[in-house]
Amino acid sequence: MMTGFRLNLSPLKEPLGFVKLVEWLTAIFAFGSCGGYSGTNVISLFCGNGTNETLSAAFSYPFRLSEVSLVESNLTFCNHTAGPTHLVGDSASSAEFFVGVGVVCFLYSMVALLVYLGYMHVYKDSDFGPIIDFLLTAALAFLWLVSSSAWARGLQTVKHATGDAGIAATLGVCAQGDVTCRVTEFASLRSLNVSAVFGFLNLCVWAGNAWFVYKETRWHAQKHGGQAVPQRTQVPAAI
Numbered sequence: 001m002m003t004g005f006r007l008n009l010s011p012l013k014e015p016l017g018f019v020k021l022v023e024w025l026t027a028i029f030a031f032g033s034c035g036g037y038s039g040t041n042v043i044s045l046f047c048g049n050g051t052n053e054t055l056s057a058a059f060s061y062p063f064r065l066s067e068v069s070l071v072e073s074n075l076t077f078c079n080h081t082a083g084p085t086h087l088v089g090d091s092a093s094s095a096e097f098f099v100g101v102g103v104v105c106f107l108y109s110m111v112a113l114l115v116y117l118g119y120m121h122v123y124k125d126s127d128f129g130p131i132i133d134f135l136l137t138a139a140l141a142f143l144w145l146v147s148s149s150a151w152a153r154g155l156q157t158v159k160h161a162t163g164d165a166g167i168a169a170t171l172g173v174c175a176q177g178d179v180t181c182r183v184t185e186f187a188s189l190r191s192l193n194v195s196a197v198f199g200f201l202n203l204c205v206w207a208g209n210a211w212f213v214y215k216e217t218r219w220h221a222q223k224h225g226g227q228a229v230p231q232r233t234q235v236p237a238a239i
Contacts, residue, residue: 011116016216019209020116024109026202031102034095034151034195037061039187041162043070043171047078048178055171057162059187061099062092063154065161070171082173089161091154098151098199101143105202108136123216130216137213141206148199155192162187 011017038060045053059068065087074083112133115123123129160166164183168174174181 005118006121007118008120009117011120015212017116019205019212020109020112023205023209024106026198026205027102027106027109030195030198030202031099033191035061035099037191041183041187042185043167044182044184045077045173046180053077057087059162062095063158064092065089077173078179080173080176082171085171087161088170089157091157094150094154098147101147105140108140127218130213134210134213134217137206137210141203141210144199144203144206148203151199152196155196159189
């Protein structure tokens with residue numbers, strides 16, 4: 001049996017190869033829109049005497065918010081002293097897990113496409129190739145479920161910690177009756193919202209692709225090949 005590379009683009013016209021190409025693209029959108037993020041919120045402190053002060057909070061992937069400084073040293077705002085203050089929360093584990101799953105799926109999709117387009121003759125002649133492909137596809141679909149759910153929760157932590165309520169609860173000066181704290185310039189979180197959406201989209205795509213890969217395994221062939229096909233009873237012709 002020939003095991004060399006044979007370029008054949010026909011698998012891309014079938015669900016097995018086409019969905020794998022979609023997985024490759026959606027994985028890029030998922031980890032790319034999260035892993036490269038950075039943004040800055042501007043916080044305004046409105047004093048009772050009519051003046052105002054400003055602070056900034058710059059945060060980025062992997063969103064270790066507890067390391068983001070609001071006040072680096074003892075400073076005076078609106079006649080009140082504020083000590084060193086950092087944002088509250090840490091979404092690094094969920095963000096890194098999500099991006100890690102996206103990168104693994106991106107690489108696996110490329111390898112699988114290479115096999116489909118160049119070694120499909122080996123893939124179909126092997127019992128273990130489709131089975132391994134199915135098990136890995138199902139496992140990665142489960143990882144998308146876990147990582148997307150964790151990142152959706154982590155994104156909510158980021159939004160709360162960098163929003164009005166989170167800043168007011170973190171910065172002690174904001175608790176003073178004559179000081180009002182408000183985020184006046186928000187960093188755009190659009191790409192982070194997109195990453196969360198693509199995470200769950202990847203879950204659907206990978207779960208759906210698991211079925212098409214399963215149809216290539218011997219388990220599916222044995223299940224359907226073992227079903228007896230009813231034979232038609234021939235009626236003797238009249239004499």
